[in-house]
Amino acid sequence: MADGTDQKSSNQMWGGRFASGPSAIMEEINASIGFDKKLYAQDIRGSMAHAAMLASKGIISPEDKDKITDGLNTILSEIEAGSFEFSRKLEDIHMNIEARLATLIGTAAGRLHTARSRNDQVALDFRLWVKEELQKTEGMLTALIAAFLDRAEENADTVMPGFTHLQTAQPVTFGHHCMAYVEMFGRDRARVRHAIEHMDESPIGAAALAGTGYPIDRHMTAKALGFREPTRNSIDTVSDRDFALEFLSIASICATHLSRLAEEIVIWSTPQFGFIRLSDAFSTGSSIMPQKKNPDAAELVRAKTGRINGSLIALLTVMKGLPLAYSKDMQEDKEQVFDAAESLELAIAAMTGMIRDLEVRKDRMRAAAGSGYSTATDLADWLVREAGLPFRDAHHVTGNAVALAEKKGCDLADLSLEELQAIHPGITKGVFDVLSVEASVASRVSFGGTAPSEVKKQIAWWRGRN
Numbered sequence: 001m002a003d004g005t006d007q008k009s010s011n012q013m014w015g016g017r018f019a020s021g022p023s024a025i026m027e028e029i030n031a032s033i034g035f036d037k038k039l040y041a042q043d044i045r046g047s048m049a050h051a052a053m054l055a056s057k058g059i060i061s062p063e064d065k066d067k068i069t070d071g072l073n074t075i076l077s078e079i080e081a082g083s084f085e086f087s088r089k090l091e092d093i094h095m096n097i098e099a100r101l102a103t104l105i106g107t108a109a110g111r112l113h114t115a116r117s118r119n120d121q122v123a124l125d126f127r128l129w130v131k132e133e134l135q136k137t138e139g140m141l142t143a144l145i146a147a148f149l150d151r152a153e154e155n156a157d158t159v160m161p162g163f164t165h166l167q168t169a170q171p172v173t174f175g176h177h178c179m180a181y182v183e184m185f186g187r188d189r190a191r192v193r194h195a196i197e198h199m200d201e202s203p204i205g206a207a208a209l210a211g212t213g214y215p216i217d218r219h220m221t222a223k224a225l226g227f228r229e230p231t232r233n234s235i236d237t238v239s240d241r242d243f244a245l246e247f248l249s250i251a252s253i254c255a256t257h258l259s260r261l262a263e264e265i266v267i268w269s270t271p272q273f274g275f276i277r278l279s280d281a282f283s284t285g286s287s288i289m290p291q292k293k294n295p296d297a298a299e300l301v302r303a304k305t306g307r308i309n310g311s312l313i314a315l316l317t318v319m320k321g322l323p324l325a326y327s328k329d330m331q332e333d334k335e336q337v338f339d340a341a342e343s344l345e346l347a348i349a350a351m352t353g354m355i356r357d358l359e360v361r362k363d364r365m366r367a368a369a370g371s372g373y374s375t376a377t378d379l380a381d382w383l384v385r386e387a388g389l390p391f392r393d394a395h396h397v398t399g400n401a402v403a404l405a406e407k408k409g410c411d412l413a414d415l416s417l418e419e420l421q422a423i424h425p426g427i428t429k430g431v432f433d434v435l436s437v438e439a440s441v442a443s444r445v446s447f448g449g450t451a452p453s454e455v456k457k458q459i460a461w462w463r464g465r466n
């Protein structure tokens with residue numbers, strides 16, 4: 001039957017040598033239509049470009065090309081209207097569309113598959129899809145970066161504790177901390193742009209694996225489909241899925257950045273830290289504990305990272321043992337990429353919303369910045385600068401001061417001059433100028449440092465690069 005739905009008949013597209021159709025289990029394991037229908041628009045676009053090229057090279061007639069184009073346009077509207085009937089017996093999106101084309105326009109449909117194979121067809125469709133997804137990701141990362149730049153600008157001199165080992169280390173500004181994420185997501189975006197360049201080569205015309213004897217013009221189809229140029233090696237073209245792996249690698253790295261941010265949001269929004277308040281739009285309540293406001297969106301962003309990393313490992317594992325060229329194993333590439341793409345989009349969008357909406361609790365950050373002897377390094381640096389001590393000695397003297405403050409249960413700045421002089425006679429009252437958290441951050445003017453003046457330079461640099 002033309003639509004291939006007769007259980008006993010062999011496959012319409014490739015069943016010439018087969019006496020009967022596949023078993024039900026074979027059909028189930030073989031079919032990809034359940035997920036690769038997502039590629040319908042790319043498949044139709046690719047077929048239109050291919051048909052136009054075939055006609056321009058005299059391989060098919062202009063009339064057949066017109067029929068094919070009209071038929072494909074009809075199919076596009078049918079799919080978009082939801083009236084297209086996908087059949088699992090027709091395996092995948094390529095054969096579903098071609099079978100419908102045959103029903104619509106008759107024999108001309110059979111000429112579309114001249115000088116191509118499903119191997120270069122799927123490589124084309126999937127590459128187009130991944131390229132478009134990366135373009136979308138690029139835009140979403142730009143929005144996330146913009147949200148961070150706004151928060152950084154408002155908080156260029158908001159003092160908070162900086163941490164190492166999640167222990168108070170030195171005072172920093174919240175603006176500086178935000179700009180750290182701008183750097184990370186900026187690198188993710190650069191990786192996205194680079195990957196788009198990598199995959200900007202058109203697979204169509206590689207045919208099954210060896211190229212074709214028809215006088216095709218691969219530069220023409222490449223141009224029509226918005227690629228920079230055609231791929232150079234037909235075997236590689238149908239063999240590799242490194243463009244998908246590149247997408248998944250980038251997605252995993254980006255998700256890892258998002259996950260670390262999510263973790264900070266979870267910590268910062270606890271009553272114990274209280275550095276931020278999440279907006280109602282990005283948190284949930286508890287059904288039993290009325291006081292609670294949970295950072296579910298951040299937690300789910302953190303969890304989606306596991307899922308995205310899993311997709312990368314899954315596809316790496318699928319690909320690692322395959323001899324060249326195409327093997328059906330590669331059909332397993334799509335679900336991983338589709339799932340990771342959906343997760344990453346959601347994660348970036350949720351994070352952009354959280355960053356845009358969150359309330360920064362400057363008073364809480366300031367209070368925490370001043371506790372935990374966060375200006376101890378400033379005291380040591382002062383001893384080096386003003387009292388001429390070697391840094392190692394200054395470190396030791398400062399340690400004694402911290403121990404005294406700890407014993408007294410006060411901050412370094414609360415120790416009296418006499419107490420400090422008892423620890424080291426070279427200390428003068430000028431030391432109190434560096435013991436405040438504001439003085440500490442203002443002094444960190446090295447390139448890339450936390451001083452508000454530096455943070456403002458970092459913001460200006462990024463503003464010029466969106």
Ligand code: ARG
Nearest residue numbers: 032092118119122326330331
């Ligand atoms: N559905 C297949 C895939 O996703 C299309 C390519 C099939 N090619 C073949 N020689 N059986 O990989």
